[in-house]
Amino acid sequence: MSLLAIFSQELARIGGKPHPAESLEQAAAIYADICQEAASPALRVRWSTSLLETLDKEAVEITSRDRDEVIRLCAQAQIGLTEADFGIAETGSLVLESGPGRSRLASLLPPVHVAVLPLGRMVPSLQAFTERYAREENARHLQSMACLTFISGPSRTADIEMTLSIGVHGPQALHVILLKDA
């Protein structure tokens, strides 16, 4: 099985939605569908990367600004759009690095999280991923960011009678657009 297939299967199993896209145009079409499905007209927030800029010019870029403003925007948004730095096939996980233009709350406060994962960033397993950091320079790079977040499916809990509930504090829906490399 290809890494893409493993990732998609695993993500679907844990309640996320994989969307393979052959091209940027197709990714845009998928994204438009997701937006339509989530209540419209909806406030959307996103990271400021060039890829996401082409995908959604209108979404509000969350950059370094007044703290309360960032919180207010992310809390009111229906959709948070981010770009994953890595994907882990074995567990269907996204890895997001924090940094300028890469808000942590954008993937957390909106009820719908959409992430674009370029397929070249896929690694097979968690072990393979953590072993990257056996290299000193990678470990130093890691340390330079405030937070590295692994996201595997939507927010969930089974705290009441062991019954699964989705979307307890974080997003209720997670869409991953798996973008084939140009």
Place this chain on the structure above:
Amino acid sequence: MKITSEDFGTQSSQALHDMQLQGALALVSGRFTQQRRTVVSQTDGWEEIRRKAEQIKEHTLDHLPDYLEQLEKQVQANGGTVYRAGDAAEACRQVLEICRRHQVRQVVKGKSMVSEEIGLNHYLEETRLEVLETDLGEFIIQLAQEPPFHIIVPAIHKTRQQIARLFQEKLGVPYTEDIAELTAIARRTLREKFLSAGLGISGVNFAVAETGGIVLVENEGNARLSTTAPRVHVALMGMEKVVPRVADLGTFLTLLPRSATGQRFSSYVSWIHGPRRDGDADGPERFYLIILDNGRSKILADREMRATLRCIRCGACLNHCPIYRHAGGYSYGWVYPGPIGSILTPQMVGLKKASPLPFASSLCGACADVCPVRIDIPQILLTLRHRIVRGNAKPLIPRVAEKAAMRGWRFATLHRRWRSLGIKAARPLQAMIARKGWLSKGPFPLSCWTQTRDFPAIAPKTFQEWWSTRRPPR
């Protein structure tokens, strides 16, 4: 938290008669053990990964002061501040001091066993700070003013009806038994608090000496919120939580979710390296790490006990323990229940205050079989039993009675004549009460046993008696 481990006997027999509790325990242990079994069978090289984890932990414990020092330096390099706390009181004071320094009135908390251990909520509430647990299970038990029942699912002993009434009464919402709706109520209530709180407190699943990072593992997103939205983040860790390198995390993050809930990975895992950096849009402005000793150095120095410190608090030993599965969390009388509680509590609060715990085990070994860091819990239980008996840490009457019984046993096994005489004398006596080879009641001290189960009657013929009629003449 008041320690009532001394009353394990009465507490557990109460639990045994609580049918609702028994149902909840069967549900949680059944579900978690089954899910774990499935995912472990799908994991290549599971035993090897366990051995690797054991080895990393042992190595870390061998050099613990060095790794803690490295961790401290790296946290500082990341722009964070480190405090060392010798005991619970000191850690509580440090948290309060941080709250005061930043003029915080409202605190949100992610799940942390260490904060339960030091009684942090109670301490902060006394000073009129508002402290809110945000993990759904912790939120429920905080409303009910109860301690956690299980390390992973703290409110599992409550039914949806009880939770519905609790929410109705404490939050003023309409009564609903719908679990999705109850979850949504908690989401709405807590969402506001996350955004207004000045300070967030989290536990630490692993701390990485190499990078000064802390790792948080969760499913709900409340730990992420508590450590991202407020201006100040305080992380609390027991000093045994450190691992040397980032590359070690692959091992531990493979083991923890699988052992805890049977998931391949938890929904959210955060690796946090201090406060927000220049140009970041969000994240806390200040980061504090409190490293707690609270008796751990003593455990570290004790060769026979040291392995206790490998524990990663996955809860697997609880779910697999035939005693926990019936006695439940509260019987253990302190923060840590189940097999890990039985070895940790006596070491932390003292043998005297927790003397029944090491005996609350059938020594079946299920805990050791599943423990992801291969702690030989039964061996530690035996050592603790030995120390309790030797150190006269048991209450006087059972101690004297047990000694007398053991003496009697010794006499009987060493003196065959007397033993067979005794058996012969006992037969006519038991004939009055035995039924079909079982005694279901009897005089003290036999009654201690027969109150809860039948006792096998002495056979009509002992083996020796039978053998003597069979032995070919020499």
